Amino acid sequence: MTDLSRDPADERFRNEVRAFLEDNLPPEMARRNRQGYHASRSDTREWTRILHARGWSAPNWPVEHGGTGWTLAQQAIFDEECTAAGAPLLDIFGLSMVGPLIYTYGTDDLKARILPPFLRGEISWAQGFSEPNAGSDLGSLQTRAVLDGDDYVINGRKIWTSGAHEATMIFFLVRTGEGTRNGLTMLIVDARQPGIAIRPIDDIRKEHSLNEVILDDVRTPVANRIGEEGKGWGYAKALLENERAFAAEIPRNRNHLALLRRIARGTMRAGRPLIEDPVFAARIAEAEVEFMALEFLALRAMSDTDGSGPSFGSFLKVRGSELVQRLTQLQVEALGDHGAYLYSEQAHMAGQPQPAPGPEFAPGVWSEAMYRRASSIYGGANEIQRTLIAKQYLDL
Amino acid sequence: MDFGLSEEQVLLVDGARRYVEQTSDYEARRKAVDSGEAYGAARWQQFAELGWLALALPERHGGLGGSAVDYALLVEALGAGLMLEPLVPVAAAAMALVTAGGAGDLPSAVAEGSARPVLAHGEPGSGGLLTFVESRAERSAAGWRLTGAKSLVLGGAAATHYLVSARTSGDKADDAGISLFLVPADHAALGRRDVRLTDDSVGAHLAFTGLDLPDAALLGPESGGLPALREGMAWLQLGLHAEALGAMDKALWTTRDYVRTRRQFGTELSTFQAVQHGLADMAMETELSRSMLLRLLSVFDGDSAERDRTLAAAKAQFGRSGFFVGAQAVQLHGGIGMADEYLIGMIFKRLLLLRNLHGGPDMALGQLTQD
Ligand SMILES: Cc1cc2nc3c(=O)[nH]c(=O)nc-3n(C[C@H](O)[C@H](O)[C@H](O)COP(=O)(O)OP(=O)(O)OC[C@H]3O[C@@H](n4cnc5c(N)ncnc54)[C@H](O)[C@@H]3O)c2cc1C
16 A cells, blocks of 8 residues: 555546547437436447547457556546546446456457457347346356257246347356356357347336347357356356446446536525535435545455455445445435426437426436336345355455 | 224225225236326226215315324225325315315315315425415406416326415515415416326426416415415325325335245245345334324324424435335345336335425424424
């Protein structure tokens, strides 16, 4: 802990990112994505293309695989500035989950076929892990892949598959043998083929993000396997650990804190701005304290690159998800009556008038608060994370 | 004190529960929402026939003269079905009308099911402060001219009349100077926007830009409308808490049943201690809320400082507990709790909406710290 100060070079980098965003982020795209609604796949792809032209479409990847090679501090600054400017979220499934698995464990052929088009914004991913009877107990999944010549033939049922209806590729965790540790395999599958049936599931916001995916004799070449057969569980765990570190949601939480303040300044309650109400102001302060500590916990976790320190993934997942829930709930509360009006995502995206009156910052707030209830469920529910902390950190 | 139910109350509660079981499952509610109607007209007629719309109204107004306790028991039972009909907003407005006087036969028409007045009191900037009224009414040749806006009018899309608070004197947060006006929902100059709410019910947002009303539209004394308004808002809050309680109870037992059957790691979720403790917390919050509601009922009759204080306490209690119970129910369901086609997410949305009404729990806490 010899140096806790910030690097002045990082501030120069921040200015560079800002200037880039000013010149390259289309204003209409920023308008669509500043409001709490999820980015459309087309915005994500378009933005990926724009970033790719500058060599920035994989901020968290090493240079040799087409990434930026940025330091963790630089990545954090980039995320922060992009979120604040209203840039659409990049394809996290590809960037933080399957991409790193491919460049770490994949064959050269797989890398060459998948990574470059992904970096150009030509592939959209979905993650097919959970099944109706295998959620928290992922290791008991039953979707089965059987080798037939040069192909795997897959049969089974996945559920809660986010974005499967818009994905071009899905990475599945499937059963190829008995047990968990040696019985699971990770396969990449072309999402658009006859054996795959996708049933939409409207989520709590009444938006279509979730799906049930039914696999009926779906074929994928052996060349689309990530790493070795039977080693899928280990890869999945590495990937989920990545998902958890991301789950501290530092840029998102920072942005939500700023939005909360903006709403509290712009909403009148009994004749004065809500931010002047001491009870509510204390709620904001409480959340900010939590954020300040969490941000440094995330920095500690990220800078521990050789894994010599304690594993903070579960800490970040639990407290990051609880904070994003708290902040978005406070935003809804701060909106007052407008927090009870149902605004339309479609109208927002199309730039059309809303079906309910309200300030410009109102649409999207409730929707985001509802969706974030899932942040303590997906990627390993918080109950499971607390048990992991008891095991890993406390050695119980 | 006797916390047991009378024979009549047992019948009332059983009847309402049976009605909910037979007619109000979540699938039926979704269909009703998809139909686009603001409320179920046929159901409303059934409510009238069952005597529910007349329950708490005094007999001289065509009511059954039931107590606030009877009313809360009925609404709690209906709350389990997340009813879309504005029974509570209409009952509250009817009680305000009775207190204010001067509305002729309107309360009896409520009891019969033919009229549905609702309170239009809260304004975009009032944040739940009862005396905060910026809408104004001025004398005009015809009678009165109304200017201002009312937001989040519960039951507003199904209403036949609005009971509108407006200033006839004084400054925006003064106690004195508030008058009540009866505005028919089909008034040609009324700016009304029906708004779908986050629990799929339909409310309204009203705008008055020089709306002309006859003299007789003024209910009760000029600039002395606060007591009737206070009575109406007290009944509104009582009813909303009772609805919340019904929803919390439903969430608790639905979740209990779910974890008994859902299996992970080779056993029922109910065998995991973390799950048991999560449900135990839900149970405690629900029973504390029920107790707070009973405490409120113990001081409910008549306008008093004690009632106001307990109303604020109940608002804070229900806000915290309702949100906790709803969120925990979603959490313990896992993915299915996040699906629109399943009841639990809707219970959570309803409880969140109720929590944040009228300035939310923080407004109530602020009030309590000032006393
Ligand atoms: C919005 C959303 C998006 C998702 N996106 C994807 C996706 O893209 N791809 C994908 O594969 N999956 C996805 N999921 C699925 C997600 O990973 C699962 O929902 C999650 O793993 C929980 O599984 P489950 O839903 O079956 O709940 P269950 O496992 O049935 O759990 C229900 C409750 O029981 C608790 N519980 C379970 N076991 C224990 C235990 N041993 N001790 C204590 N408590 C326990 C849980 O914590 C939870 O509260 C998504 C889910 C949601 C809600």
